[in-house]
Amino acid sequence: MKLYIETLGCAMNVRDSEHIISELQKKEGYTLTPNLHEADLILINTCSVREKPEQKLFSEIGHFAKYKKNGAKIGVCGCTASAMGKEIIKKSPHVDFVLGARNISKITSIIHKSKAVEVGIDYDDSTYMFADSKKSNFKALLNISIGCDKKCAYCIVPFTRGKEISIPLDLILKEAHKLVQGGTKEILLLGQNVNNYGIRFSNPHPKIDFTMLLQELSKIDGLERIRFTSPHPLHMDNTFLDEFAQNPKICKSIHIPLQSGSDKILKAMKRGYTQDWYLNRIEYLKQRVPNVGISTDIIVAFPGETNEDFEETMKVLDKVRFDTLYSFIYSPRPNTLSHSWGNKGSIKKEIAKERLARLQERHKVILQENSQNEIGKIHKVLIENNRMLLNETYSEGRSDTNRLVKIREFIDIGEVINVRINEVIGSTLHGIMVQ
Ligand code: SAH
Ligand code: SF4
Ligand code: F3S
Numbered sequence: 001m002k003l004y005i006e007t008l009g010c011a012m013n014v015r016d017s018e019h020i021i022s023e024l025q026k027k028e029g030y031t032l033t034p035n036l037h038e039a040d041l042i043l044i045n046t047c048s049v050r051e052k053p054e055q056k057l058f059s060e061i062g063h064f065a066k067y068k069k070n071g072a073k074i075g076v077c078g079c080t081a082s083a084m085g086k087e088i089i090k091k092s093p094h095v096d097f098v099l100g101a102r103n104i105s106k107i108t109s110i111i112h113k114s115k116a117v118e119v120g121i122d123y124d125d126s127t128y129m130f131a132d133s134k135k136s137n138f139k140a141l142l143n144i145s146i147g148c149d150k151k152c153a154y155c156i157v158p159f160t161r162g163k164e165i166s167i168p169l170d171l172i173l174k175e176a177h178k179l180v181q182g183g184t185k186e187i188l189l190l191g192q193n194v195n196n197y198g199i200r201f202s203n204p205h206p207k208i209d210f211t212m213l214l215q216e217l218s219k220i221d222g223l224e225r226i227r228f229t230s231p232h233p234l235h236m237d238n239t240f241l242d243e244f245a246q247n248p249k250i251c252k253s254i255h256i257p258l259q260s261g262s263d264k265i266l267k268a269m270k271r272g273y274t275q276d277w278y279l280n281r282i283e284y285l286k287q288r289v290p291n292v293g294i295s296t297d298i299i300v301a302f303p304g305e306t307n308e309d310f311e312e313t314m315k316v317l318d319k320v321r322f323d324t325l326y327s328f329i330y331s332p333r334p335n336t337l338s339h340s341w342g343n344k345g346s347i348k349k350e351i352a353k354e355r356l357a358r359l360q361e362r363h364k365v366i367l368q369e370n371s372q373n374e375i376g377k378i379h380k381v382l383i384e385n386n387r388m389l390l391n392e393t394y395s396e397g398r399s400d401t402n403r404l405v406k407i408r409e410f411i412d413i414g415e416v417i418n419v420r421i422n423e424v425i426g427s428t429l430h431g432i433m434v435q
Contacts (some may be wrong), residue, residue, distance in 0.1 A: 244285070
């Protein structure tokens with residue numbers, strides 16, 4: 001039996017797809033295929049964080065239905081499955097089952113049912129076991145919590161993934177040990193609010209927080225690099241930032257989602273921090289880790305955003321000088337607070353587009369300047385790719401500050417080497433191996 005799977009959305013979904021693939025391989029004998037025509041089972045692991053990918057889903061199902069093999073099943077999994085439930089089957093008769101983001105461990109039973117819908121929010125973390133399937137031998141994703149308690153005004157995630165539950169420490173450590181024994185050198189810890197780890201477990205659990213979890217994980221021999229996404233600016237206390245700075249196993253790159261620079265908009269979004277707080281945390285961090293790579297998420301044209309509010313966002317962009325920017329136009333989502341405001345305060349499409357373009361243009365310039373400043377610096381790079389052809393030999397990987405680095409030499413995948421940056425081409429850093 002052959003499985004074709006398409007994964008949209010965030011790292012959480014990538015991880016869930018690994019879990020689904022592993023379950024189907026182990027228990028149902030499936031193998032993966034990149035070829036739609038030969039698949040017996042077609043899965044789409046969906047995202048509903050913005051409206052567009054949700055609209056695309058139905059044209060995609062139509063495409064799959066047209067080109068699939070006779071008798072092949074189509075299943076919709078993930079966040080849109082959670083958000084729309086049986087509506088999906090009503091809207092598209094081609095869909096055989098719907099499996100929500102909190103129900104993926106039921107994949108092996110749902111494939112045998114017809115028109116089944118499993119989208120309940122399951123709070124039992126024993127059903128959320130870890131799977132073996134992963135793309136790289138050296139890098140792995142590891143869930144530490146699921147769901148989100150925050151309820152930011154614009155965000156559908158708490159609705160699709162439910163309340164936040166931390167995964168018990170012993171399970172995380174056991175999985176991390178297993179990964180390292182299998183050759184993993186870098187682990188990316190996943191959660192919607194990783195630095196809120198330890199607030200709620202589904203069973204009694206000794207007191208623990210994210211900093212303690214990082215300390216426990218870094219004791220594992222052979223685990224060389226630890227990354228995590230996403231932390232929330234509100235929970236960035238000094239203890240956590242000090243650990244981030246001092247712990248040599250923690251990569252010096254961090255995602256700190258800003259969303260907006262305006263205090264008025266941050267309040268309306270229910271983010272729980274102000275521009276001052278955000279900048280104060282950045283300053284504290286940069287003092288301790290001068291070369292830290294910072295990425296962020298920004299939403300423009302949230303309801304009520306004036307030109308002055310937007311200028312505040314531009315101001316923060318210029319102060320922080322993010323290395324990576326993920327920026328979006330606000331998209332109203334069902335079951336969110338801001339959706340209930342209707343058209344109140346909504347921003348014209350042209351203005352939204354203009355703001356997004358300005359933000360991205362400014363960021364391009366900052367990125368170029370940041371990249372030029374990298375010349376001469378030495379970075380630790382984990383090699384993820386290499387190539388040796390007649391006229392082309394190179395290796396590439398990510399610095400611990402999360403920049404893509406290329407070296408004109410053949411180095412084994414999985415090696416962690418020191419590279420001195422000597423050139424910037426596009427947004428890629430080029431360098432030579434040094435001791
Ligand atoms: N837990 C993460 C966010 C996950 S969603 C965090 O708090 O950072 C990823 C990003 O999508 C968010 O950071 C936000 O910038 C964007 N996003 C979420 N809902 C959105 C919406 N309704 N419209 C536009 N962008 C949105
Ligand atoms: Fe959404 Fe906010 Fe939770 Fe992030 S913290 S997942 S933006 S509700
Ligand atoms: Fe991720 Fe999209 Fe769901 S961002 S949590 S897959 S809505």
